[in-house]
Amino acid sequence: MEFRKSILIFFFFVFPCLSLQAQIDFVEQPSEPPSPYSTELIKKDVAGDDTCAITRYKYSSKLSKEEIVAFYRDFFSSQGLKEQKIVDLAPKRNEGFPGKLDITLVFAKGSLETYIIGIYYYDEKEDTTFYSLNETRMKYALTLSERFIAKPQKLAFMPVYKEATQSSPHQKAVAKRQSISYLIKGDVSDVINFYLNEMPAYKWQLTASYPRQGRQNVYKALSTGIDLRESLARTPKEIFGNTKVRVEGNSLVYEASGKKYSIDTENIMPGVEATIEGATLIFEKDNNKKCIININQFQDSPEELQEEKIINPIVLEKYGNILLSVEYFE
Numbered sequence: 198m199e200f201r202k203s204i205l206i207f208f209f210f211v212f213p214c215l216s217l218q219a220q221i222d223f224v225e226q227p228s229e230p231p232s233p234y235s236t237e238l239i240k241k242d243v244a245g246d247d248t249c250a251i252t253r254y255k256y257s258s259k260l261s262k263e264e265i266v267a268f269y270r271d272f273f274s275s276q277g278l279k280e281q282k283i284v285d286l287a288p289k290r291n292e293g294f295p296g297k298l299d300i301t302l303v304f305a306k307g308s309l310e311t312y313i314i315g316i317y318y319y320d321e322k323e324d325t326t327f328y329s330l331n332e333t334r335m336k337y338a339l340t341l342s343e344r345f346i347a348k349p350q351k352l353a354f355m356p357v358y359k360e361a362t363q364s365s366p367h368q369k370a371v372a373k374r375q376s377i378s379y380l381i382k383g384d385v386s387d388v389i390n391f392y393l394n395e396m397p398a399y400k401w402q403l404t405a406s407y408p409r410q411g412r413q414n415v416y417k418a419l420s421t422g423i424d425l426r427e428s429l430a431r432t433p434k435e436i437f438g439n440t441k442v443r444v445e446g447n448s449l450v451y452e453a454s455g456k457k458y459s460i461d462t463e464n465i466m467p468g469v470e471a472t473i474e475g476a477t478l479i480f481e482k483d484n485n486k487k488c489i490i491n492i493n494q495f496q497d498s499p500e501e502l503q504e505e506k507i508i509n510p511i512v513l514e515k516y517g518n519i520l521l522s523v524e525y526f527e
Contacts (some may be wrong), residue, residue, distance in 0.1 A: 244363050248337075380512070429442055475492040
């Protein structure tokens with residue numbers, strides 16, 4: 198669970214209020230992952246809410262740890278999932294199973310769908326291997342929850358669009374950084390022009406603009422203009438707690454709970470595309486301050502968004518199909 202928790206912490210602060218996650222129709226519950234022969238399911242726990250489902254399976258098996266690893270590598274590879282790189286940095290620990298944690302495997306479709314396997318070896322005399330499989334799935338690629346819908350807060354560093362609805366949870370102020378997102382009804386060009394015209398009154402100067410229109414990879418549309426290295430460098434260390442995060446080449450690397458994980462940033466939302474019109478506006482001013490405004494209007498019909506599991510069309514119809522996110526750095 199620490200792997201999943203750290204992923205969500207990172208994306209929450211880099212891309213405000215959006216969990217970039219797996220696509221699944223909750224009406225059609227996913228089938229239970231297969232298990233190898235001579236293996237028994239001893240416990241199953243399900244948790245979740247209106248946005249995600251997390252299922253934890255516990256097994257006992259007469260197979261060796263090597264046979265279990267081979268089985269899941271073959272299976273998840275056939276399903277299009279990739280094995281993530283993990284390096285142990287701390288002593289093995291026990292999490293309620295007989296024996297000690299011996300092997301951890303992580304398989305994922307980008308960050309959209311994740312399976313974590315923890316293999317524990319009990320005793321050769323008992324000829325039994327215990328292992329867990331944690332499965333995490335989300336309902337939509339972009340998770341917006343009505344639990345966080347609120348009247349917009351007034352901001353000291355920039356104007357707020359008059360008809361915007363705040364779609365992120367209210368946060369305590371974090372020194373040197375703020376992340377906020379909104380839903381807006383209307384024409385996306387009006388929203389873009391509003392910020393182009395009004396930001397100079399707050400002493401901001403436009404330094405870059407990235408317009409977009411047409412079919413887009415959703416992750417790239419949301420992240421245009423946000424360099425991960427700069428974002429991490431400007432993010433207060435207390436946000437990540439004991440998790441160390443950095444970028445190496447094209448990979449996002451972080452250390453948590455004594456393990457080092459590596460995720461290819463080019464594979465965060467593979468194949469997740471939508472018809473989008475909008476722009477990313479980057480403003481800067483004195484004292485190295487930067488404000489990135491990401492404006493995206495979803496052009497697909499509610500039926501298409503529902504079918505492709507991109508974003509909850511009910512929330513968009515109610516509050517607006519323009520998603521605006523703000524990243525403010527000091």
